[in-house]
Amino acid sequence: MNRKDLLGIEDLSREEIEEILSVAESMEEILERPIKIAPTLRGITVANLFFEPSTRTLNSFALAEKRLSADYINLSASSSSILKGETLLDTAKNIQAMEVDIIVIRHSIPGAPHFLAERLDASVINAGDGAHEHPTQALLDLNTIRKKMSTFDNLKVAIIGDIEHSRVARSLILGLNKMGAKAHICGPPTLIPKWMDTFDVTINYNLEEVLPDKDIIYILRLQMERQHESFIPSIREYIKYYSLTYERLKKYASPEVLIMHAGPINRGIEIESRVADSEYSLILDQVISGVAVRMSILYLLSRQKTNEDSN
C-alpha cells in the first residue's frame, strides 16, 4: 500500500484490502503475546480527533497506537477549540504544527477527513464521516469474516436495518463487493435510500425473505436519536418487522449462519439478547479484529511516511 491517507473503502483496491488484512494477521500475533507491545511506531505521533461521541472506535485506535509504541493524544469536540469558534482546518493545522504524523478523525459531516487530507501533510485516517464511510470498521468486519470463512467469493451477506444513516453499511457494501462477496440489504423502505440500487446490492423490505441461505447476517444499530424524524411509526413496529429474534433465526436462517453487529447494540430492539450472546455471534470477534486492523493501517501509513523521509 502506497498512500498518505485512508479515507474510504471506495478508494482502496482489492490488493490494498488484502494487504491490510494480511498485516493485521501478524498484528494479531503481537496481541497474543504475554507482553502485547511492539516498537514499530516508536517516534510516531498520532492525534485522535473525535468530533462525535465514540467509545469503541476511539479506544480501539488508542489501544492500537499503544501496542505499536506510538505517542498519541486524544481531542474530543468538548475539549477542543471548536467550542471557541476555531475552524476544523485551523484546529488540524495547529495539531500538525506540533509535529503530529497521523490524524485520526471522526466527524459528523461527510468529507471532513477528505477536506483535511487535501490540505495537510499529515496522514489522515477516517474514523467515520457522517453517513458516508467508516473504512476501519469495514476492514475489521472483513477481517472477522476472513478468519471464519475460507473465501469471500460468492459469500452472501445480509445487512439489516437503517441503511440511510449508516456509514458502516456503505463501507461494508463497498468492501464486500471488492472482495467478491455480495450484500443483500433489508430494512424499512424509509431507511433505504431511493438510489441504493446504484450500489451492487439486492434490496428486500421483508426480513423473513432475506434470512434464508445467507452466510452472514449483519445487524445495524437502530439510531434511536432519529426516532423524532418519523422514519418509522414506532420502535414497537420496528421490532415486529425487523428484530432478529432467536425464533426467526431458527425458523428462517441457515444453521451455519454467523451474526455480526458494529455495536453498540440495542438489546431487544434490532437484536434479541439470546441471538447477540449465541454461538452464532461474532460481535466480540469484531472488537478483537478492530485493534489488529487499526494497528495494520497505522503501520502501513507510517511506513509510507518513513519511506518518504528517507528518500
Add this chain to the structure above:
Amino acid sequence: MKIAIKEAHLFDPKNNIDEIGNIYIENGRVVDDSSSKSSDIEIDASSLHLIPGLVDIHSHFREPGNEDAETIESGSRAAVKGGFTSVCVMPNTEPPIDNEGVARFIKEKSIKSNKCRIFPIGTITKGREGKELAEMGHLHEAGCVAFSDDGNCVMDPNVLRRALEYSLLLDVPIIEHPEDMSLSKDGQINEGVISTRLGFKGIPDISEASIVARDILLAKFTGGKLHLAHVSSKESIDILEYGKNKGIKVTAEVTPHHLLLTEEAVLSFDTNTKMKPPLRTKSDREALQKALKNGIIDVVATDHAPHPDYAKELEYSLAPFGVIGLETAFSVLYTKLVLPGNLSLKQLILSMTDKPAKILRLPVGEIKKGGIADFTLIDLNAKWEVNPDNFESKSSNSPFIGWKLKGVVDSTIVNGTVTFRGGEFVQEGE
C-alpha cells in the same frame, strides 16, 4: 460628451442587427452620425462585437449587512467586468429590502458607484418571513422592479396568492424561489446517486417541482405575473412547459452553473459546488439546455452569491450555499454552449439582454436609434483562464476556477459613459 465606436460588429438579435458598423452616442442615447460635433472619445472596435449591455435579474450584492462578502461597489465592478450594464439585486440583505429606506440606500450607493445600473428587488413579505405582505407600492415607488423573498420560498400559498393579486396593481412580477422547505430540510446536495454514495441528506427535485406546480396554478388563478428563479430540474421544466402552453403568465430563469455542471462535481467536496438549488443530474442539465434553447426557459441569470473565503473553507455541510457568477457567466456559456453548437449566439444574447429586460420592464437591452446607450464590447476570440486572484468581486467562490474560456469583455458603456475599457475601470472625469 460624444462617443464614436467605429467598425464594431454590431450584434442585436432583437432588432436583427448583425453587421459591421459605427455607433454614435450623445447624452446617453444612440444618435445619428450626421451631428457635426466631433467625438470626445473614439473607440476602434474593429475586432470586437458590440452587443446590448447584459442584464442580470438575479444577483446578491450583500450590502447592507454583509459587506465582507460584497458591496455595491465591488459587485458593480464584477458586473461591468463581466459585461453586465444592469443588475437586479435580491433583497436578502441585512436588513432586507422590505422598506423604502433600504431600497433608496441601494439606489444612492449605486449612483455613487456609477458603474452600472442597479435595480433593487423588494421583498414579498416583511422580513422575508412569508407572513405579512411588504409595502409593495412604496417599494415600487422607491425603485424596486420586482418582489421576491429569495432564499425563502413563500411557503404559505395564501400569502403568495395575495402577493400575486396585489402585484396586479403595480404590474410587476413576483419572483419565487421554488423550494419546498420541508422536503429540502437539512439537504446539502441533490438527492440522488451522489448523495446516496456520499451520505449527505439530499434535496430532492420534487422540492422544487412541487412548488413550481403550486405557483403556476396560483398564477393562473390570480392572473399575476410569476417569475421562477433558478429552475434546476427536468421535473420543473415539464410543469413550466404545461404552464406556458396554457398561456399562464409565467417566466423562468436558469443559471450558468446549472446549465454546465452536475452533481458529480460534489465528489470533490469542494464547497464551491454547494448552492441552492443544488447541481442536479446529467439528464436535468440536458433538459435545462434544451429548455433554454426552445424558449421554455426565458433567461439566464447568474444568482451571483458571494461568500468570503473563510465561510467557504469549511466542512461541506457548514459552508453556505451559493457561488459567484457575474464575471464568468457570458464566457462560460459562450465557450461551453455556443462554440460547441448547442446554443446560438443569438439565443444566448437574447436570454441575457432583451428577454430579462422585458420581464422586469427595464428600458434597456437593445441597440436602437434614440435608445439608451448601454453596450458591451466583447472580443469573442480572446482567451482567458478563470483565476480566483483576478476577480473584482470581493469573494472568489466560483465553481469555474481553472476553466479556460473564450470571450473577454473589452469595454462596458453605461448610459453613454464608458465605465470599463481595455480591462481597466474608467475613473469619473477621465
